[in-house]
Amino acid sequence: MKRYTKLGLILTIIVTCFYVTTASAxxxxxxxxxxxxxxxxxxxxxxxxxxxxxxxxxxxxxxxxxxxxxxxxxxxxxxxxxxxxxxxxxxxxxxxxxxxxxxxxxxxxxxxxxxxxxxxxxxxxxxxxxxxxxxxxxxxxxxxxxxxxxxxxxxxxxxxxxxxxxxxxxxxxxxxxxxxxxxxxxxxxxxxxxxxxxxxxxxxxxxPFWTINPQYCDNVTISKVTINNPDSPNSDGINPESCRNVHISDCHISTGDDCITIKSGKDRSGRKANVPAENYTITNCTMLSGHGGVVIGSEMSAGVRRVTISNCVFDGTDRGLRIKSARGRGGVVEDIRVNNVIMRNIRDQAIVLDLQYATTTVEPVSERTPAFRNIHFSNITAHGNRAGYLNGLEEMPIENVSFNNMNMDMQTGFRIKNSKDIEFHNVRVNNKKGPVVEAENVVGLQIDDVRSQKPVAGEAIIELTNVEGAIIQNAFPAKGTEVYLKAKGAKTSDIVGKANHFGNVKTVVIQEADVKEKIKLD
Known part of the structure; x- marks a missing residue:
């Protein structure tokens, strides 16, 4: 035993010397x-x-x-x-x-x-x-x-x-x-x-200002970081701007502004530099106080593309997932995927895509015109104020956005304006007022298995205004649903239904006089 004890002591000394030597080297x-x-x-x-x-x-x-x-x-x-x-x-x-x-x-x-x-x-x-x-x-x-x-x-x-x-x-x-x-x-x-x-x-x-702010960098990893900036102006947590190959994981963030934001330059300066933000992954993060959980923009003039956001929790942020821009910015936000996110106590909207972040007037499409397209949300649970808000430009609609497998307990549902090719699949919104989905000036809308388990008295589940081309399918409204679809606007046309079950609905369709085509949902 003494021999083994001495041997152990010798080995310990050798290992210690090795680590000391390695540290020095x-x-x-x-x-x-x-x-x-x-x-x-x-x-x-x-x-x-x-x-x-x-x-x-x-x-x-x-x-x-x-x-x-x-x-x-x-x-x-x-x-x-x-x-x-x-x-x-x-x-x-x-x-x-x-x-x-x-x-x-x-x-x-x-x-x-x-x-x-x-x-x-x-x-x-x-x-x-x-x-x-x-x-x-x-x-x-x-x-x-x-x-x-x-x-x-x-x-x-x-x-x-x-x-x-x-x-x-x-x-x-x-x-x-x-x-x-x-x-x-x-x-x-x-x-x-x-x-x-x-x-x-x-x-x-x-x-003092934004917290972690890489600029024009390649291969950035931010991991296991805690950021606490309470009650402080513009103290965004993590802002990788005009970077490539960014990995953010396992962070805990509470700020006086946005928790994580993705940016690529502002207006003429951003367009001149022309360095996009691309190839970002954000995963396993928690966000508490902040204007937004994960935000893209509004400074995105060189474009943002190929971003995945997954396995995150937002609790108490003003908004959950927010993409924002305005006329004058230019740039394209595209190929964004959000999956497996839980949101609670959201004060404003759980999901926001807004191309009119600043008040501006309609102008011809040019390098100043921003665009959002190919953005997909799935497997989201949310509790708070408004489920979602999409607000495109008249001259540049938001394009190709989908919502899949969502359960939301909110004050109000989704409002979609100036958009194209929008899809809802297996979406539950238990809202306390207004429709579940309200769409205006939309071309190409797919409503697939969208419902509220707590229908609002006197409100339709779906409300369409000047919507051109919509399919409503696999509807199975809950008992007590008074109206499923309300349609209005002279442009509203080509509204069809498929595989729906309206046995619990008092009135399936209400269409106003300015809707020229007769709407009949199967």
């Missing part, structure tokens, strides 16, 4: 050894910069923050650098605006600008990471005071003057907005033109 650079203090008694900006420079000189390595509290200004990453924040370590960013000068190349709400340095920043780097079980705190409250939410006009300051000086030729958005304010808060984490970006495990709070 990999290049771990403890910021304390470069002069940082973990009691927040000293600004650590220069010490962290020295640790990163040493790691970079060696070809790369891990800049290590052991437990404790660190006070710092911006941290700029270089290629092959990992920032590792140990459990128990907290990085607190200064709220002294001067610490974020000189201004750097950045992007703000989809427009390329020179601006305050983001708190974590990288440009033209590859193989970079921010990971660990520690906390980073942006101390954004002082920055929030300069948001347009809090003040109508930003006071003139030397920071504002510097911003104006550096952005004389900025390609401003088509619609009025931030350029009139002239004072922009920095994102928390922004990587520009980078490859192979990993953000993993950390907890983030109090972001």
């Amino acid at each position: 990999q290049g771990h650079y403890n910021v304390l050894k470069y002069g940082a203090k973990n009691d927040s008694s000293k600004l650590a900006t220069e010490s962290i910069k020295k640790a990163i420079a040493a790691a970079s000189k060696a070809g790369g390595g891990t800049v290590y923050f052991p437990a404790g509290k660190y006070l710092t200004g911006p941290i700029h990453l270089k290629s092959n650098i990992t920032i590792y924040i140990e459990a128990g370590a907290e990085i607190h960013f200064s709220d002294n605006f001067d610490h974020y000068l000189p201004m750097v190349k950045s992007r703000w709400e989809g427009t390329d600008v020179m601006n305050f340095s983001p708190l974590f920043y990288a440009i033209n780097a590859e193989n970079i990471a921010i990971k660990g079980r520690g906390l980073i705190d942006g101390h954004g409250k002082k920055w929030w005071a300069y948001s347009e939410v809090h003040v109508k006009k930003i006071p003139t300051s030397r920071w504002q003057e510097e911003f104006k000086r550096l952005n004389k030729d900025v390609l401003a958005p088509d619609l009025p907005g931030w350029i009139e304010r002239g004072f922009l808060r920095p994102p928390f984490i922004q990587t520009m033109d980078c490859k192979n970006v990993l953000i993993e495990g950390i907890t983030i709070t109090n972001s």
Whole structure:
């Protein structure tokens, strides 16, 4: 036994030496050894910069923050650098605006600008990471005071003057907005033109502006991150913009704005850069407070394509899944799939596709005209206010959208306007007022096994206004249904039924006088 005990001790020593040697070989650079203090008694900006420079000189390595509290200004990453924040370590960013000068190349709400340095920043780097079980705190409250939410006009300051000086030729958005304010808060984490970006495990709070904001990057992974930005303006959680091959998983997000958003530039600036957002997967995430759970747009001028969203829970967001744009943006959102999502306590709409996010007037189709098409929702359970809202443009209808296998307990049902080729299959909406599906100015509508288990007195299940071409099939309305279909509008035509069972319906069809064709549902 003594022999085995000695042997075990020898093996333990060998293994320990191996790990120590491996750690050394990999290049771990403890910021304390470069002069940082973990009691927040000293600004650590220069010490962290020295640790990163040493790691970079060696070809790369891990800049290590052991437990404790660190006070710092911006941290700029270089290629092959990992920032590792140990459990128990907290990085607190200064709220002294001067610490974020000189201004750097950045992007703000989809427009390329020179601006305050983001708190974590990288440009033209590859193989970079921010990971660990520690906390980073942006101390954004002082920055929030300069948001347009809090003040109508930003006071003139030397920071504002510097911003104006550096952005004389900025390609401003088509619609009025931030350029009139002239004072922009920095994102928390922004990587520009980078490859192979990993953000993993950390907890983030109090972001000055958008929280995780990769720009023009390829191969981005954001995993197991917790974001908590309560009651803070424009503090979106994760905003990958104009990136390729983005993977977001296992995150927990609560913000004062959208939780996860996908963007690709705003108006002329976005169209000029012409870098779309493509190949995104979002899975296994929970979203609590926020304007939207997962949102695409409204800055999507270079287009968004090939996105999958699955296995997520939204609880308490204003909206669930939202795609938004407006005339002037341009760009196409296409090939989007949403599957296996549960939503509760949704204050507005569970699903929104809105091409009239801003008030504009009809104009000829051009590069300024946005488009939504090929978007599909399936296996969704929701509880809240409105089930869904689709609002296309008269000159550019929303096209090819389907809803499959959905169970929803809502105040109101779906409202569809200015759309084409819309399908409902096996959709249950227990709404308290209005129709289950209300469609207006729609071409090509398929209603397949759509019902309410709690029909609303005096309301039709389906209401059509100026709908051209609709098939209603496999209807089996619940007992107490007074009207199944109400039709109106001079354009309403070619409405047919198939394999329906209306034994529980008092009146199957009510059509107004302006509907020229006689509607008869089998």
